[in-house]
Amino acid sequence: MKNILINSKFCFGPMSKNIVDTLIEFSNNTQIPVTFIPSRRQVEWNGGYVNNWTTETFTKYVKSKSKYIAIQRDHGGPGQGLYDDDGYESLKYDCKYFDAIHIDPWKKYPDFDDGLKWTVDVLKFCYNENPNLYFEIATEEAIRKFSAEEIERLLHKVKHQFDKRIFERILFCVIQSGTSLKDGINTGKYNSNRLVKMLNVVKTYQKLSKEHNGDYMDKDIMIDRFNTGLDSLNIAPELGVFETKLFLKYLKNNNDQENVDLFYELCYNSGKWKKWVSDDFNPEKNKEKLIEICGHYVFSSKKIQNLKKGINKYICEQLYDNFTKTFN
Structure with missing residues (x-):
C-alpha cells in the first residue's frame, strides 16, 4: 500500500456511495493510484453518514473491488468524531482495517506542546496496534495555523521520540499555503513563499508534503502548487x-x-x-x-x-x- 499512498496525487473524501463506486471504476480503468480519506463522521467503527458504512464494512467493500486504492483515516484522534472523545476506540478499528492514519489532535489541543504530546502518544498507540501502518501528521489551516518554524519543531520533536524505523512510517506532513472553505468556495489566499518554506522543512526530514482543502481551487493555482513541489492534495466537500x-x-x-x-x-x-x-x-x-x-x-x-x-x-x-x- 505504500506505493499507492505516496503516488496518490489526489486524495478524495468518500462523500457518497456514488463517489466511492465511481472512483473505484476510475482507478480500475486507468490504474491510477487513489487514496480515500474518510473522516470519522463519514466512516466510523460504529457507522458513519456515508452509506452507514463502518470502518470494517467500508474497507472490505473498497478492497474487494480495487487493488489501486489505499484508505487513510483523515483527522484521526480526539474530538474529531460525532461526539467529543479521546479517539482511541475509533483508532483501534482504524489500526485494524486502514492502511494509514492522519494523526490530528489539534482541534481539541491547539496548544503546541499539548498537540505534540497527543501526536506522539497516538502514534505510539497505533504503531503498537499495527506496525505495518503509515502515518500523516500536522493539520490544516482551518483547524490550527502552523508556521514553517512550528512544522520544523514538530518534526524535530517527533523524530527524537522514536527510533528511525518508526519515524520512517510517517509518510506525510500537512503543509499550509493558504486554503479555507466557506460558502462553497475556496476562500484561502495562496502564499507561494510560505509553501516553499514549508516544503523545504518537510523535505529536510524526508517526508512528503500534503495540503488539505484543495476543493474549488483555481486550476492555475493548483498547478503552481504541484510545480513548486507539493506532493499531494486532499479534495472532499467539492x-x-x-x-x-x-x-x-x-x-x-x-x-x-x-x-x-x-x-x-x-x-x-x-x-x-x-x-x-x-x-x-x-x-x-x-x-x-x-x-x-x-x-x-x-x-x-x-x-x-x-x-x-x-x-x-x-x-x-x-x-x-x-x-x-x-x-x-
Missing part, C-alpha cells in the same frame, strides 16, 4: 456538492418542488451546513445554497435514496468525467 447539484437540478427539471422542499428540510434539520457557511448566512434566503453545501450529508436517508434511484447512473457518469478532468 465532490459532495457536485453530486448534490446534479440531483437538485434533476428534481427541479421534473418540477418536483415537494421533494426539493423535503431535501431542504432534511439538510436544514441535520445542522451539518453550519460548519461550511459564514456567520451572516441566512438559510431562508439561501435554501438552494444550503442544500448544495449540505446535501451529501443526508444521501443515506431512505427518502433520498429512493428519489435518487432514477439518476444514480447519470450521476456516476458525470462524476467519472469530473475525475478525468481533475487528473488531466
